[in-house]
Structures are given as structure tokens and as C-alpha cells.
Amino acid sequence: MKATNIIALIALIFCLNSSAQQSGAPPAIFKADSEILAELDEAARNSTSAAGVSVTISPGISVRRRMSSVPQYSVVHPHSVEIYRILEGSGILVTGGLLIPPLAEQTSDDLMRTLHGIEGGLPRRVREGDILVLQPGTPHWFSSIDGDSITYMESRVRVTTAPIRYQ
Numbered sequence: 036m037k038a039t040n041i042i043a044l045i046a047l048i049f050c051l052n053s054s055a056q057q058s059g060a061p062p063a064i065f066k067a068d069s070e071i072l073a074e075l076d077e078a079a080r081n082s083t084s085a086a087g088v089s090v091t092i093s094p095g096i097s098v099r100r101r102m103s104s105v106p107q108y109s110v111v112h113p114h115s116v117e118i119y120r121i122l123e124g125s126g127i128l129v130t131g132g133l134l135i136p137p138l139a140e141q142t143s144d145d146l147m148r149t150l151h152g153i154e155g156g157l158p159r160r161v162r163e164g165d166i167l168v169l170q171p172g173t174p175h176w177f178s179s180i181d182g183d184s185i186t187y188m189e190s191r192v193r194v195t196t197a198p199i200r201y202q
Contacts, residue, residue: 132156
């Protein structure tokens with residue numbers, strides 16, 4: 036009886052494995068450049084948000100455009116690492132230091148922000164092709180944006196349950 040059960044179990048595992056191999060992995064998530072730009076343009080037409088506008092590609096991955104015509108938030112994500120790749124435009128990104136109070140209302144446990152800038156951070160000129168890695172708890176702020184806007188791919192991954200705060 037035990038031998039029969041073992042043989043049946045092995046046969047079931049083989050069938051499940053064979054079925055999984057035939058179906059294969061799902062295809063990559065894809066969004067064409069023209070579609071992303073059209074969505075950003077449409078969102079930007081009616082936006083005055085200090086956070087800019089974004090198109091979500093998949094959870095944690097988006098393309099964000101910040102406009103120079105509106106004030107920019109200085110931001111800290113105490114639980115998440117962010118990776119930026121500048122796709123279009125240029126400006127000054129300040130990282131490190133401290134957010135200048137008063138802080139805006141907190142809308143998430145992973146977001147602290149102010150419209151008053153950063154004290155003691157390092158300003159860097161960023162432009163198309165540059166990559167930045169913002170560790171959890173690192174203040175960051177576009178203190179100036181050249182031209183109308185700056186567009187970047189943003190990957191944000193929550194990496195800790197305990198907030199990292201230097202503030």
C-alpha cells in the first residue's frame with residue numbers, strides 16, 4: 036500500500052512539473068516609450084503637484100516627471116531604497132543633510148516631506164544617463180530643474196520595517 040502511494044505521489048509530481056514546464060514563465064512587462072511619454076504629457080497638462088507626475092510600469096517601478104514651474108518637495112523615505120536613472124533633462128539634486136521644518140502632513144509611514152528644502156546636503160548636477168541610489172532615510176530634493184522638466188525612472192523598494200531616520 037505504501038509503495039502504491041509513493042508511486043502515485045511521484046507520478047503526480049512528474050505531471051505537475053511537466054505541466055509547469057510546458058506553460059513557461061510569463062512574458063516581460065512592457066510599456067513602449069511613446070505610451071509612457073503620452074501618459075506623462077497628459078498627466079502634466081493638469082498637474083501642479085510638487086511631487087510631479089508618474090506612470091507606473093509595475094509595482095515599485097515608475098517613470099516620474101517633475102516640472103520646474105512648481106515648488107519641489109524635499110523628501111525622505113525612511114523604509115525604502117530608491118534608484119533613479121535620469122532619462123531626460125537636467126538639474127541640481129541635493130542629497131543628505133536634514134529636511135528643513137516645518138514638515139508637511141505625513142501621508143504614509145514611508146514618506147516625510149517639506150517644501151522648505153534641505154540643510155547641509157550635497158548638491159549635484161544630474162543629467163540624462165546619470166544613476167543615483169538613495170539609501171533609506173536619505174533626504175533628497177531637486178533644488179532646481181533646467182528647462183521645463185526632468186524625467187527619470189524610479190525604482191523604490193521597501194527594505195526595512197524599522198524606519199531609518201537621521202532627522
